[in-house]
Amino acid sequence: MNRKNLFTSPVLLLLLTVSLFGDYKEGERLFASQCSSCHSGYIPERQLKENFFKAKNRLLNLKAPTVNMLVYGIMRGPKKIGDPEDPEMRRIEIEEFLREYLEHPEERQTLLSPEINRYFDTTHPLIRLDDDALANLAQYLMHYSGDRHGRTKPLKRHYDGSFDLKRLQAEAKRSGKILIVEASSPTCHYCKKMDREVLSDPEIRRMLRKDFILAEVNVRTTRLPRKLAKAYQHITPSFFFLSPGGELLSSYPGSWTQSDFASILRENLRKASRD
Numbered sequence: 001m002n003r004k005n006l007f008t009s010p011v012l013l014l015l016l017t018v019s020l021f022g023d024y025k026e027g028e029r030l031f032a033s034q035c036s037s038c039h040s041g042y043i044p045e046r047q048l049k050e051n052f053f054k055a056k057n058r059l060l061n062l063k064a065p066t067v068n069m070l071v072y073g074i075m076r077g078p079k080k081i082g083d084p085e086d087p088e089m090r091r092i093e094i095e096e097f098l099r100e101y102l103e104h105p106e107e108r109q110t111l112l113s114p115e116i117n118r119y120f121d122t123t124h125p126l127i128r129l130d131d132d133a134l135a136n137l138a139q140y141l142m143h144y145s146g147d148r149h150g151r152t153k154p155l156k157r158h159y160d161g162s163f164d165l166k167r168l169q170a171e172a173k174r175s176g177k178i179l180i181v182e183a184s185s186p187t188c189h190y191c192k193k194m195d196r197e198v199l200s201d202p203e204i205r206r207m208l209r210k211d212f213i214l215a216e217v218n219v220r221t222t223r224l225p226r227k228l229a230k231a232y233q234h235i236t237p238s239f240f241f242l243s244p245g246g247e248l249l250s251s252y253p254g255s256w257t258q259s260d261f262a263s264i265l266r267e268n269l270r271k272a273s274r275d
């Protein structure tokens with residue numbers, strides 16, 4: 001192989017890109033498994049503005065910035081990281097920013113405005129990632145294109161302090177979807193485990209997006225509606241399924257594996273279609 005061929009060989013170029021610059025797909029997967037339980041997917045800017053500036057976060061009930069808000073903060077906002085004219089250096093600075101932020105959450109600096117950040121929890125989990133993982137994550141955030149996938153709604157809504165079942169029920173009815181209410185709490189280990197291992201699964205996500213609305217309620221701060229409180233056995237997580245018509249189809253105390261949860265979803269689709 002002469003020199004020209006070597007450097008234009010697509011295979012070699014791909015290998016170089018992967019090892020030096022991180023891998024977008026890997027970064028996307030990592031984000032889905034380790035970050036997306038709090039940082040939800042793409043939401044259009046117009047909806048975000050309405051949510052934060054008009055509705056005091058009661059519209060979307062976000063518990064952390066969405067992925068496109070993170071991307072905005074890092075790439076375009078007033079406190080963006082690095083110099084857009086120098087992408088090479090910038091990538092390294094973004095990796096370093098992420099490392100600092102995730103390993104020293106108590107010292108973190110925010111890239112977003114205080115008006116928005118005040119709606120979020122003020123603690124961040126400590127997350128240690130190795131160099132490859134950080135490179136992949138930086139690659140993903142720098143070249144983020146989630147908006148093209150049309151994921152316009154977060155997978156899960158979070159309710160902390162108040163829970164408007166009527167409003168969700170109306171939405172479920174309009175869209176013919178089954179409402180799942182998850183009783184959860186910030187200290188519930190198995191809730192987080194399910195977020196990480198089950199709700200990050202692409203098949204589960206696809207099913208949820210298609211036929212369900214998933215609402216997580218912090219039962220430490222938020223009273224469950226009477227209909228659900230009666231069935232609640234004080235175990236977190238617990239999942240309550242309500243038909244589009246508002247009938248309580250079933251409830252499942254405890255945490256579930258990917259395959260059990262997929263069966264539960266299917267079972268309730270069957271029940272709702274008989275409803």
Ligand code: HEC
Nearest residue numbers: 034035038063064065073110111112117120121122125127
């Ligand atoms: C348990 C929930 C949770 C998880 C998991 C989580 N985050 Fe966060 N993250 C938050 C919250 C809440 C905030 C807002 C913190 C604040 O306002 O001080 C935040 C803020 C951030 C910010 C800064 C946004 C700003 O204000 O400038 C970055 C960057 C970030 N997270 C990256 C990540 C990455 C990358 C992962 C996965 C490896 C991750 N987070 C996992 C909850 C979480």
